[in-house]
Amino acid sequence: MKYNEEDLINGVNSGNRVSLSRTISLIESDKSAIFRIINSLNKRSQSSYVVGITGPPGAGKSTLTNRLIQNFRSKKLTVAVLAVDPSSPFTGGAVLGDRIRMQEHALDDGVFIRSIGSRGDLGGLSSATSGIIKLFDAFGIDIIIIETVGVGQTELDIIKISDCVLVTLVPEAGDGVQAMKAGLMEIGDVFVVNKADRGGAEKLAREIDYMISLKHKEVKWSTKVILAEAENNIGTDDIVAEIESFRKFETDNNILIEKRAKRKLSEIETLLFQRMKYELENLKQDKEVKKIMSLVAKSDIEPEEAVNMIIKLFKNNF
Numbered sequence: 011m012k013y014n015e016e017d018l019i020n021g022v023n024s025g026n027r028v029s030l031s032r033t034i035s036l037i038e039s040d041k042s043a044i045f046r047i048i049n050s051l052n053k054r055s056q057s058s059y060v061v062g063i064t065g066p067p068g069a070g071k072s073t074l075t076n077r078l079i080q081n082f083r084s085k086k087l088t089v090a091v092l093a094v095d096p097s098s099p100f101t102g103g104a105v106l107g108d109r110i111r112m113q114e115h116a117l118d119d120g121v122f123i124r125s126i127g128s129r130g131d132l133g134g135l136s137s138a139t140s141g142i143i144k145l146f147d148a149f150g151i152d153i154i155i156i157e158t159v160g161v162g163q164t165e166l167d168i169i170k171i172s173d174c175v176l177v178t179l180v181p182e183a184g185d186g187v188q189a190m191k192a193g194l195m196e197i198g199d200v201f202v203v204n205k206a207d208r209g210g211a212e213k214l215a216r217e218i219d220y221m222i223s224l225k226h227k228e229v230k231w232s233t234k235v236i237l238a239e240a241e242n243n244i245g246t247d248d249i250v251a252e253i254e255s256f257r258k259f260e261t262d263n264n265i266l267i268e269k270r271a272k273r274k275l276s277e278i279e280t281l282l283f284q285r286m287k288y289e290l291e292n293l294k295q296d297k298e299v300k301k302i303m304s305l306v307a308k309s310d311i312e313p314e315e316a317v318n319m320i321i322k323l324f325k326n327n328f
């Protein structure tokens with residue numbers, strides 16, 4: 011089903027949830043859509059705050075996200091959750107489970123929950139994610155929570171889009187050294203040792219604390235490790251308080267502004283690459299390009315020459 015893009019944007023700008031949902035689908039399926047709509051989105055001087063939650067599968071990220079939603083809602087803040095699942099577009103088991111865990115918020119207009127796939131995307135985190143964050147911002151969401159379901163690069167990429175990174179670990183997922191190997195120690199602003207009702211949580215918290223103390227510190231933020239039982243809603247208030255104090259620290263020290271500016275600059279490269287790929291894909295349908303390709307097929311010219319010719323066309327057409 012095709013929707014009029016102008017109508018969709020008007021809907022997003024005026025707070026229509028259905029329009030928001032459809033616009034997310036649009037930029038997920040058509041990577042070039044964001045370039046067309048970006049200028050028409052409400053400017054909100056980035057008043058949304060993005061919290062990234064990462065950690066191994068089963069650590070309790072979704073359970074914790076659910077608790078965070080409850081907490082922020084009790085403060086009358088609006089919340090959007092984006093679950094990024096690298097393995098499956100919509101129906102993966104993990105995401106399905108996530109949605110069930112967050113089901114209680116389904117009727118709350120101040121909560122918007124959405125999952126997206128990232129299969130095939132460079133770096134694991136969907137290239138649509140930063141565009142969707144802009145949509146949430148235009149929609150007027152106060153807190154955006156990004157939960158990564160995957161392991162590996164997706165976990166680490168979360169730092170590129172988050173204002174605060176929450177690393178969730180559990181004793182049974184192995185020791186802190188494993189977290190360090192995965193690069194998680196480097197990216198966490200707040201560490202949570204979840205499932206503290208099980209054995210080994212305090213030992214893991216001490217290990218993480220020790221590793222934090224070894225870290226080279228550029229900023230004067232003292233990273234804390236918080237013991238929690240997301241399932242039993244224990245430690246959740248402390249986690250929210252820590253997120254809030256990190257936000258204050260970033261804001262008071264101008265770090266948030268700098269971080270977002272840096273992020274925007276590095277976004278140019280990603281977007282440029284993405285856009286070129288899209289434009290080149292379109293150019294393949296061009297009559298001239300087809301002619302060049304057939305010359306290569308007949309061995310009249312080499313691929314290198316063809317590339318030079320296509321780039322020339324590209325420059326003229328773009």
Ligand SMILES: Nc1nc2c(ncn2[C@@H]2O[C@H](COP(=O)(O)OP(=O)(O)O)[C@@H](O)[C@H]2O)c(=O)[nH]1
Nearest residue numbers: 067068069070071072073205238239240241242
């Ligand atoms: N024992 C215990 N189990 C928990 C706790 N928090 C979450 N779980 C359970 O751990 C499992 C995985 O949780 P989930 O939130 O889906 O983890 P995710 O994969 O990181 O999103 C679920 O069965 C939860 O009920 C906790 O504090 N203690």
Ligand SMILES: [Mg+2]
Nearest residue numbers: 071072108159
């Ligand atoms: Mg989950």
